Amino acid sequence: xxxxxxxxxxxxxxxxxxxxxxxxxxxxxxxxxxxxxxxxxxxxxxxxxxxxxxxxxxxxxxxxxxxxxxxxxxxxxxxxxxxxxxxxxxxxxxxxxxxxxxxxxxxxxxxxxxxxxxxxxxxxxxxxxxxxxxxxxxxxxxxxxxxxxxxxxxxxxxxxxxxxxxxxxxxxxxxxxxxxxxxxxxxxxxxxxxxxxxxxxxxxxxxxxxxxxxxxxxxxxxxxxxxxxxxxxxxxxxxxxxxxxxxxxxxxxxxxxxxxxxxxxxxxxxxxxxxxxxxxxxxxxxxxxxxxxxxxxxxxxxxxxxxxxxxxxxxxxxxxxxxxxxxxxxxxxxxxxxxxxxxxxxxxxxxxxxxxxxxxxxxxxxxxxxxxxxxxxxxxxxxxxxxxxxxxxxxxxxxxxxxxxxxxxxxxxxxxxxxxxxxxxxxxxxxxxxxxxxxxxxxxxxxxxxxxxxxxxxxxxxxxxxxxxxxxxxxxxxxxxxxxxxxxxxxxxxxxxxxxxxxxxxxxxxxxxxxxxxxxxxxxxxxxxxxxxxxxxxxxxxxxxxxxxxxxxxxxxxxxxxxxxxxxxxxxxxxxxxxxxxxxxxxxxxxxxxxxxxxxxxxxxxxxxxxxxxxxxxxxxxxxxxx
Numbered sequence: 001x002x003x004x005x006x007x008x009x010x011x012x013x014x015x016x017x018x019x020x021x022x023x024x025x026x027x028x029x030x031x032x033x034x035x036x037x038x039x040x041x042x043x044x045x046x047x048x049x050x051x052x053x054x055x056x057x058x059x060x061x062x063x064x065x066x067x068x069x070x071x072x073x074x075x076x077x078x079x080x081x082x083x084x085x086x087x088x089x090x091x092x093x094x095x096x097x098x099x100x101x102x103x104x105x106x107x108x109x110x111x112x113x114x115x116x117x118x119x120x121x122x123x124x125x126x127x128x129x130x131x132x133x134x135x136x137x138x139x140x141x142x143x144x145x146x147x148x149x150x151x152x153x154x155x156x157x158x159x160x161x162x163x164x165x166x167x168x169x170x171x172x173x174x175x176x177x178x179x180x181x182x183x184x185x186x187x188x189x190x191x192x193x194x195x196x197x198x199x200x201x202x203x204x205x206x207x208x209x210x211x212x213x214x215x216x217x218x219x220x221x222x223x224x225x226x227x228x229x230x231x232x233x234x235x236x237x238x239x240x241x242x243x244x245x246x247x248x249x250x251x252x253x254x255x256x257x258x259x260x261x262x263x264x265x266x267x268x269x270x271x272x273x274x275x276x277x278x279x280x281x282x283x284x285x286x287x288x289x290x291x292x293x294x295x296x297x298x299x300x301x302x303x304x305x306x307x308x309x310x311x312x313x314x315x316x317x318x319x320x321x322x323x324x325x326x327x328x329x330x331x332x333x334x335x336x337x338x339x340x341x342x343x344x345x346x347x348x349x350x351x352x353x354x355x356x357x358x359x360x361x362x363x364x365x366x367x368x369x370x371x372x373x374x375x376x377x378x379x380x381x382x383x384x385x386x387x388x389x390x391x392x393x394x395x396x397x398x399x400x401x402x403x404x405x406x407x408x409x410x411x412x413x414x415x416x417x418x419x420x421x422x423x424x425x426x427x428x429x430x431x432x433x434x435x436x437x438x439x440x441x442x443x444x445x446x447x448x449x450x451x452x453x454x455x456x457x458x459x460x461x462x463x464x465x466x467x468x469x470x471x472x473x474x475x476x477x478x479x480x481x482x483x484x485x486x487x488x489x490x491x492x493x494x495x496x497x498x499x500x501x502x503x504x505x506x507x508x509x510x511x512x513x514x515x516x517x518x519x520x521x522x523x524x525x526x527x528x529x530x531x532x533x534x535x536x537x538x539x540x541x542x543x544x545x546x547x548x549x550x551x552x553x554x555x556x557x558x559x560x561x562x563x564x565x566x567x568x569x570x571x572x573x574x575x576x577x578x579x580x581x582x583x584x585x586x587x588x589x590x591x592x593x594x595x596x597x598x599x600x601x602x603x604x605x606x607x608x609x610x611x612x613x614x615x616x617x618x619x620x621x622x623x624x625x626x627x
Contacts, residue, residue, distance in 0.1 A: 053077070053136040060131035064121040065093050065200075066416050066478065067486045070128025074136045079105055082129060086121075087478060090287040091195035092378060093121035100125050109146025116308070117191030117380035120412060155333040160186040160304065162622045163338040164345060165311045165324055165385060168196020169286065169608060170591025171345035172293040173615025174622065175303050176259070178343075179296075181623040185303045186336055188326055190310040191380050194293065196347050197592065198286040198611060200378060202415065202475040204270050204278040205608035207249035214267055218276050222246050228274045229606060232442060233565070233599020236398060240572050241597045245606065245613055252612035253279055261292040268422040269536060270604035271407060272443035278605040284477030286608070309334055311384065314342065314392050314587065320627055321392060321586035341586050341622030344576070345615065346385030348564035348592035350377035350402075356561060362400030363600075365444070367451055369402065374413020375561040376405065385593040389568045392587070393578040397595040399566035403602050404447040406458060408560025409488075416476045417488045419460055419467075419555045423536050426462040427516050427547065428557075430454060433499060433508030435516070438529075440536035444601045447559050458557055459502050461513065463549040480553060489555040498552045517546030563602050567595035574618040588622045590614035 053074040060070050066087045073081035082101035088094050096118045103112055110130060114122035130140045162178040164171045167189035175185045187194075208215050208222050215221065225246040230237055257263070262282040270278045281288035297303050308329035315323040315337070323337035349355040356369045366373075375381075390396060406428070409417045420426045423440045430436050430453040437449035450458055466472065470481040470491075483489035492498035495513055499506035519530045520537045529535045537546075568589045569577040576587040591611050598606065 053079075053133075053138050056136065058132040058135040060128040060135075062124040062128040062131070063411055064124035065089055065412060065414050066476075067488070068121075068124050068128065070125060070132060072129055072132035072136075074132075074138075078108055079129075079133075081105070084125065084128075087482075088121050089195070089199055089285060091193050091199045091290050092118050092191075095193050096121045096125065103148070104129055107146060107148055108143075110140070110143040111145060111147030115192050116310075117193075117195075117378045119379040120414075150330050153328055153330045153332040155335075156328070157335045157337070158186055158304075158306070159337045159339065160184045161339045162186075162341055162343065162619070163188065163323060163336050164343040164619075164622075166196065166345035166347060166591070166593070167191075167194035167305065167307075168345060168347055168591060169198030169289055169611030170593075170615035170618070171196070171343065172290065173612050174343045174345060174588075174590055174619035176293055176296050177616045177619030178623040179300060179302045181620060183302070183340060183623040187303065187305050188309050188311050188324060188336060189305065189307050190384070191378070192307050194290050194305065195286070195378070197350075197377050197381055198289055198608060200376060200414065201286040201608060202270065203281045203284065203286050203288060203608070204268070204273075204475075204605050205249070205253070205612065206270070206273060206277045206603065206605035207253045207279055207609060208246070208277055209250045209253075215277075218267070220275060220277055222249075224275070225249070225277060229603055230599070232274060232603050233601050236401070236599030238596045241570070244572050244617075245597060245609060248613045248616075249609045252609065252616065255616065256289075256292060256612065259292050259296055261288055269424065269440070271405070271420070271423055272441075272446070272602075272604035273423070273606075274440075274442075274603055280475075284473070285475070289608075306334070306336070311346070311388065314344075314388050316392050319585060321584060322627070324388075338586070338622075340627075341588055341625035343574075343618045343622045344385045344389060344568065344587065344589040344593055345591045345618070346388075346593050347381045348377070348567060349383030349386060350375045350381050350561045350564055351379050352382040355383050356402055356564070359399040359566065360402060363402075365400070365448075366402070366404060369561065373404070373559060373561055374408055376408065376413060376415050377561065381592075385589070386567055389576060389587070389589070389593075392584060394576050394584060394587075395569040395579045395581070397566060397569045398599070399564075399595065401565035401595070401598070401600050402561065403443055403563040403565060404559050405443055405562040406447045406450040406557060406559055408558045410457070410556050410558050413558075413560040415560075416478060417474075417483060417555060418476065418557070419462060419474055419480060419483065419489050419553055421466040421475065425466055426460050427512070428458045429461055429504065429509060429512055430458055431504055433504035433506070433512060435512050435532065438532040438534040440534050441532075442601050443562075443604060450559055456558060459504070459554045460557060461498075461509070461547060461552070461554050463547045463553070464551050465549050467553065483555070484553075489553055491551050491553055493550050493552075495552055498554055502554050502556070513547050517548055520546035563598075563607060564592060565595060565598040565600070565602055567593050569596055570594050570614075572617075573621050574614055575621070586625055586627070588618040588625075590618040
């Protein structure tokens, strides 16, 4: 009886809310009383459900970007407390974890929309609370019907010297650089925080400090970086853009350090990076970039962040891009005008299944890029900027160049849970316990080889050299002990025990590791590649070469869409080029929204370099543009 009464009350609240929404033709400021009435009705509806919970505290384990524990406390009438134990991504998942529990408690309902760009985290919280509601005897479906009332805000017209669309790595590099040039900046971001894909990255960026002891010791140079980048993309990248990337890379690192960003000592090789030239920030994942940019904004005026505002169309007047039309959080129109230039930095289209399937047809590189293939990208990376640029005549290049990694989490597709630290210290084996590819090679070659393995699944295998106590963290700030406890990684004192845990033939795994170790000690001829062409092995100067120091670790990985190398065509000044080969005045672009830099395959560690090098150039030139 009580449940029926509750559903009836909720239905009445929905009718009232719908009636209020239908009256939105009036100015926004005249709906305050109606909004309060609708909200009160929804609250009363939830209150009608009093007594449907069994008082107590309940917990549920769910998966966002990473595993999360949701603990909810109920009294007989309401949800009184929600606590989260999580390791979600700073700047993306963390803000949602900080705000959504309070929203649920205030609403006493679950009809809250997922936050754009943090869908996995949002849905995990809602799923966890729903599980706890069910444990407490509540009506989950009825609570999902309780939704907050959205009141359309007034339209806005804003102006700044430079407008930046997208608050990821490239956009924020552009914003800070433009501000350093003395310009006011407005940054448009459709999610609730800065970050984009950069916040989810491993954080490392390639740069050669030519002439340094490290570069000399590794026989590295800017020219060698250029060669590996250009040839690694099958010579499809624009040579001038590639040259700019590698030549200005270390200047970008020094710029970040001048802003206060800290890097760990030494260099390493990112998966698919081809050489030891990656600089790793002290802060986990890509969080160090945004802590640095935020610290700059805290100390300097002139950068305004406009969050939860979605860019829809570029504004063009007399052939010049002068601003952008946007939609605000509540559906209101936001028009932003630039006195100088506009920077497009909205990222790629890795989360747009329709786009990636369409352009995969051009190259037919991948067996499929349908919804069965996950992505490392945030859910906000849907090609918006590419579509907007095309509307004003921008030329698109190499859209079929889509990069996959063999390192996706089997559940989410994210890079979290990846136990490797560097290429030299691990191998890949299939479900038969055998190696199948050069683990130090190109990303496309590794992933294509993985598609040919049973169930398109592999295991990373390594020993304890990178985790001597188990409390050390991976590149995503997760300890190996926590990953093992969560069942996302495996640990054993012998290779035979490890093989049993992951379900591969023990004799195969043991033989595979023994053969790998033989090459770490010189193989048939020191310096020569093994049967897969691998030349990057554990440093032979170390006391324990290879994988031979127990305990041993393994983690399952699958193919995942990581980066789209095609996009808007730019020149070395980051000016956007139209379909006739001419510059579109006032429009600049940087980051993954652009195409033609990396070619058919991007070297690991070059993406973040791209955001800094081309983001800085876009900010500088947009600031200098005059109509």
